[in-house]
Amino acid sequence: MIKVGIIGATGYAGGELVRLLAGHREAEIVWYGSKSYIDKKYADVYRNMFEVVEDSCLDDNMEALAKKADVIFTATPQGFCASVMSEEILSETKVIDLSADYRIKDVSVYEKWYGIEHKSPQFIDEAVYGLCEVNRGAVKGARLVANPGCYTTCSILTAYPLAKEGIIDMRTLIIDAKSGTSGAGRGAKLPNLYCEVNENIKAYAVASHRHTPEIEEQLACASGEETVISFTPHLVPMNRGILTTEYASLRKAVTDEEVKAIYDHYYKEETFVRVLERDVCPETKWVEGSNYVDINFKLDQRTNRIIMMGAIDNLVKGAAGQAVQNMNIMFGLKESEGLKLVPMFP
Amino acid sequence: MIKVGIIGATGYAGGELVRLLAGHREAEIVWYGSKSYIDKKYADVYRNMFEVVEDSCLDDNMEALAKKADVIFTATPQGFCASVMSEEILSETKVIDLSADYRIKDVSVYEKWYGIEHKSPQFIDEAVYGLCEVNRGAVKGARLVANPGCYTTCSILTAYPLAKEGIIDMRTLIIDAKSGTSGAGRGAKLPNLYCEVNENIKAYAVASHRHTPEIEEQLACASGEETVISFTPHLVPMNRGILTTEYASLRKAVTDEEVKAIYDHYYKEETFVRVLERDVCPETKWVEGSNYVDINFKLDQRTNRIIMMGAIDNLVKGAAGQAVQNMNIMFGLKESEGLKLVPMFP
């Protein structure tokens, strides 16, 4: 049994880790870290866990935890993981960081977009960007995995094959993203109140959202080209789900069949990526509760553009599910262990 | 492997059966019956099933199916199962009927409340009312199980221990029930449109809902008293979930501890019934996607009443989950096989 510690177990992503690991046959949680709820029964924080989890919350003490756990998930605010990371911790345990601290290779880009100083840049090189379908090999041997952001996971996987194959002009890529409200976290803030979110849709962080450089870095890497994108997130009145609608100009004339073949080439063997049938648009509801990414595209001859679409559950493939997938890879388990979740409908 | 056939596989309850059985290690679906979608790929009807289910829908032919399946689930409109039932079918296979056809022992009551003639009353006596926690023993040997209604499952389990122990006056029982919209089915009807249901709550079928006599019959049986209740269902703008708020006058003075002890006596060993801690009210969200029933109560000295509350996921414990639980009992499997579903939050 893999001993798992969670730092930040009472946020929504932390809660989802607990839900997923409850069904994992090779892992058990030994530490429910939560600075806000120390000594409180975990099931009193998330009552869905009543009679499922008996433990209480512990402090966010990563050093103590490193000695007890085979792997630590940090589902914490930006800067926390970097501020406590040390060679000692990494020599004792593996770390899967769900924050952005080790996602961006260029530390100056990180510091500019996040507005904080990186406290342990010496680990950035070692950290593996844990987008499983792209970096599976590197994840396998990693001590430190940077689990991708929710918007980024969906944005990148949707465009990746076409970026990689040089089909789209990377200077024209525009990503219009829509997210359910769990992405905003469980903090008690006025804009996240029911009556403020319900019956409403808005864009936010226009041209300034922090997931932008993460997407750019990865797609630049895939395409071998400079990649500067427009990325606009929107808040949608639903609990879960991210949909990205991505626009790019085509580099050359392609047919539906050719594009489909490219997607299939990259994703046919992937358990968690489903390239949909022609003219079927991804819907977030069809992946809810699961680790799937649903992807499709539409060629538009009139504009010489392709519209790519992707859908994920932001808490699963966009956070906890991908983290567990990374854990499975790192420990040599079947990649889908604990993740064979059939989407729930309705 | 138990071979399962589903008649009515494309309704919401049918879809939930498919979701649950996809995670069941001892059962496989051999027949996706759906009169409306014959020959259509099941995954085209429910796209969450893309790459999960490869089969296409078949006709609702129960006789043909009886020869192929070890058990048939009928998730069909009232009257269908009774109209096709025969000794021949029951001699070849087991049947778990999710409709109301065999739930009510008094055929005249059935015919009055449902307004249709019962086509095979000769099987009513044999049929076992499949409320697992109450009738487990009888279910074990049954050929024909009448799977309880969604409102009734929640209503009965919430009041059952107190009815059985004579704590409450059965002539005073009032059940005010609230249901998510999946309970209304997948039929394309104006009152079920998004814009009609959203931002709205209403009572319906006041003093005339068909689940009333089912609740009365079962609680009369439990209490040994004539039981005539007020039952008022309400439609709530959410996909899943039933909450029942039940009011009854107390027969004698009882303390919180005494009532809790009674609930614990009946439910402590029950995997799927969670009697909550003092002053914690059940919420439908805490059971969503799972087979749990969450129950609690509040004594009100001022009125000499007890307010009992119960919450279920109407598609799981209120339909497909309980049906699978019944199947597990009938086939001697572990009762929780395929049903260890941690509620999804948020």
Add this chain to the structure above:
Amino acid sequence: MIKVGIIGATGYAGGELVRLLAGHREAEIVWYGSKSYIDKKYADVYRNMFEVVEDSCLDDNMEALAKKADVIFTATPQGFCASVMSEEILSETKVIDLSADYRIKDVSVYEKWYGIEHKSPQFIDEAVYGLCEVNRGAVKGARLVANPGCYTTCSILTAYPLAKEGIIDMRTLIIDAKSGTSGAGRGAKLPNLYCEVNENIKAYAVASHRHTPEIEEQLACASGEETVISFTPHLVPMNRGILTTEYASLRKAVTDEEVKAIYDHYYKEETFVRVLERDVCPETKWVEGSNYVDINFKLDQRTNRIIMMGAIDNLVKGAAGQAVQNMNIMFGLKESEGLKLVPMFP
């Protein structure tokens, strides 16, 4: 022009007052009081008011305001209005208090249920309970009006004619109430977050909600009998609306026509009470945005009970709308001035 001051203008009820008064031809707001947002532009707090309201928020200074305003609305937490009330204020202006401070005539009942000391009990006798349809005459000459609670307005008006006429047994009255989330206010609290409320329904404050004694006092007064009720509020995933489902045993045999005639007797001339046609159940959506109360009932011969149902918009008839209606009465205006709001659908 009536000069209106609002204390607590940035809560949801305060915001609704501003919306309604913007359409009132005989009143203008001279003071947007808000302790939390002093000097902030009102339209920055509620952006629907952009280019509608140009003013900024002022302090909650009731004495200063009394000199400037013809009427003050206090949409403030319990205890505030009582703590600042004085003969001087009432000699200079009229006050319509949307809090509970002057609703309950028995100060010990108030102090028990609200858990706070009443700071100005000397004004309780003078205060008029502003349920317009019942106390119109007294409101007319009042200096201080206690605007009824949201749950209470709906609960009382729904049962009032039958209580008054002795048709129902007041010891058997059970009120099961359901409210949209705006009733919980605009405070940034975890239980009010979108992801906590959405796709969820729960009871709360069971047998202990503070609106209980207010309903009891008014219905006792109407019926001339001791009235001790069960009252259970529920939180529903919608912005606005209250639905009450009320159960009571009948004192004598009555027909539908007789009950309808009683309701019509009391409400036929009332602009804002709509007694629906037979078998039509009230729905909150049909009154949204308006000052209407929709009422209907169902006789149940089987149980000798009547089920009464009422629906309001909690922010309009349940708060700001009724407050404006009271103002209209107090100032001798047409009662419907500023309140001819057609419900918005969908």
Add this chain to the structure above:
Amino acid sequence: MIKVGIIGATGYAGGELVRLLAGHREAEIVWYGSKSYIDKKYADVYRNMFEVVEDSCLDDNMEALAKKADVIFTATPQGFCASVMSEEILSETKVIDLSADYRIKDVSVYEKWYGIEHKSPQFIDEAVYGLCEVNRGAVKGARLVANPGCYTTCSILTAYPLAKEGIIDMRTLIIDAKSGTSGAGRGAKLPNLYCEVNENIKAYAVASHRHTPEIEEQLACASGEETVISFTPHLVPMNRGILTTEYASLRKAVTDEEVKAIYDHYYKEETFVRVLERDVCPETKWVEGSNYVDINFKLDQRTNRIIMMGAIDNLVKGAAGQAVQNMNIMFGLKESEGLKLVPMFP
């Protein structure tokens, strides 16, 4: 009093016309046309209208109506208005068509995108495209007004000033639009069921939505350039509201102040267009129930693009409100008569 007839009074747009005209001091409805509900009381179709509208529905007989009404609103499916239009009708009454029949000047474009033959192309030239803020002068004298589509109203008004002033490269314009579900109409179709829409977001009609050529024609006219756009509509789980997020490359370097000045130049005097303050993003909730268009923009130096955003209530400014605004212009009334609707929040 202007005598108004409505053909298609029982769709959502028709219902909104009735709501708005109920508050209009210079107009009265003389004909509630509805093929589906002939002879049924209008208030039985929309119960919010109980005791507000006493009339029953009449047939969709436009010739009979033309003799009785000063103006006819046709809120009907595509093709209907064109199929019944005649010189006789236009000589007797004015017509404001809420369908697409007369919106597109190039009949071949209409026939291609709508897939139907235009039955009265002879009136296309005469018809005025009723985007009030752009075509006010022409509307004034019109007999036949083509009321713009919901998506188009929002899309065009958001980009119009920058297109007109040559600030943006029209070949790069991408419009990503999000709509509430009332835009899908009141037809009882499976994809519009509550459980299918709720907790879900999807794109649809990608690169093929019928509002595309309407936007292109108007913006080409404004900019004097060929305009071929990408337009992607999305279905959002809310009743009302459209948000458009529009991307375009800048033709030249501009500052925030310069762009703001352009918007102000076009819209400062417009009652129903609100150009928001810097960094405030439009939200559909802030315009709900009103005739406002909220607009703002964000310059992105990194990509040399501008992101424009607009929000409307699809049933008001996107349909019935704009239709009433057109009527006011045509009859020489104050343009805001009946339309001074303060947005409802929450």
